[in-house]
Amino acid sequence: YSYGSACSTSSGRLYFGTSRGLVGFTPPERTNRAPLKLFITEISANGPNGPFPVTEKGKSTLHTQKIRLRYKDLSSLTIRYAAPDFQSSRTGLFQTVLEGKRRSIQSYSYSGETTYTDLAPGKYLFRVSGVGARREASRTLDIEIRPPFYQSPLAFILYALAALLILGILARQWDHIRQMRMTREVEKLQTEQQKELYDAKINFFTNITH
Numbered sequence: 001y002s003y004g005s006a007c008s009t010s011s012g013r014l015y016f017g018t019s020r021g022l023v024g025f026t027p028p029e030r031t032n033r034a035p036l037k038l039f040i041t042e043i044s045a046n047g048p049n050g051p052f053p054v055t056e057k058g059k060s061t062l063h064t065q066k067i068r069l070r071y072k073d074l075s076s077l078t079i080r081y082a083a084p085d086f087q088s089s090r091t092g093l094f095q096t097v098l099e100g101k102r103r104s105i106q107s108y109s110y111s112g113e114t115t116y117t118d119l120a121p122g123k124y125l126f127r128v129s130g131v132g133a134r135r136e137a138s139r140t141l142d143i144e145i146r147p148p149f150y151q152s153p154l155a156f157i158l159y160a161l162a163a164l165l166i167l168g169i170l171a172r173q174w175d176h177i178r179q180m181r182m183t184r185e186v187e188k189l190q191t192e193q194q195k196e197l198y199d200a201k202i203n204f205f206t207n208i209t210h
Contacts, residue, residue, distance in 0.1 A: 038094075038130060038137035040064065041112075042080040047073040066142035074145060076117045081128050083137040093131040098143075100124045121147035 005017030015024040039062055043054040054077075056064040069077070083092055096114045098105040101122050107114060108131070122145060129138035149155055 036083045036085055036130065036137040038081060038083040038128060038139045040079060040081045040128070040139055040141060042078075043067060043141075044078045045069055045074050046076040046078070048075075051078075064141070066144070068144045068146060070146050071121045071148050071151075074119065076115055077119060077143075078113060078115045079126060079128075079141070080113045081139060082112050083130050095129050095131050097127045098124055099127070119145055121145045121151060 006015065008014050011026070013024055013026045015022055017023075042061055043064065044051050045054050053061075054067050054069065055061050056066055059065075079096075081094065083094075085092065092110075094109050094112060096107050096109060098116060100120075102120070105116070114128070124143040124145070126141040126143055127138065128140075146152075
């Protein structure tokens, strides 16, 4: 091949000059590209002691399908993603959706990064997909944020047991007070009856002596 000795025709055929003559060929037409794949490349959470990586136990970030976090350890959650396209150098646009029980958060990003703050305890589904030429690429991630102990199911069971215990104690105290009142009423009635009987005896003997 001789430097600079190359040309292309209107039909797309290419010619190259070499030391042994002229070489020409027609490049094959570009076929449809393979569907793009979207990857979650990094998951990090920011807590009281700073940022830390998050993955599913025993799996790398690329293969993580579900993550679990404690609410007390989470002030923000950042998810980074990419859909490598070696046939285009343009930066792609991504759409992200975080679906929760109480709300759904939708956003768009060119940076391949989404950050969430003030996430309440509960279960979420994170979905990221390409926009435009990258629309066929998508990825999901299940997210569970465990509540603090005072909001956990066990805590509510303990609250219910404590409430029942308090109600039981109050009911027992009320029954004790009611019994004491009834006892005093009976004693008062007996005292009055004894006094009436004593007065009747006095009157009887007084009448006899007279």
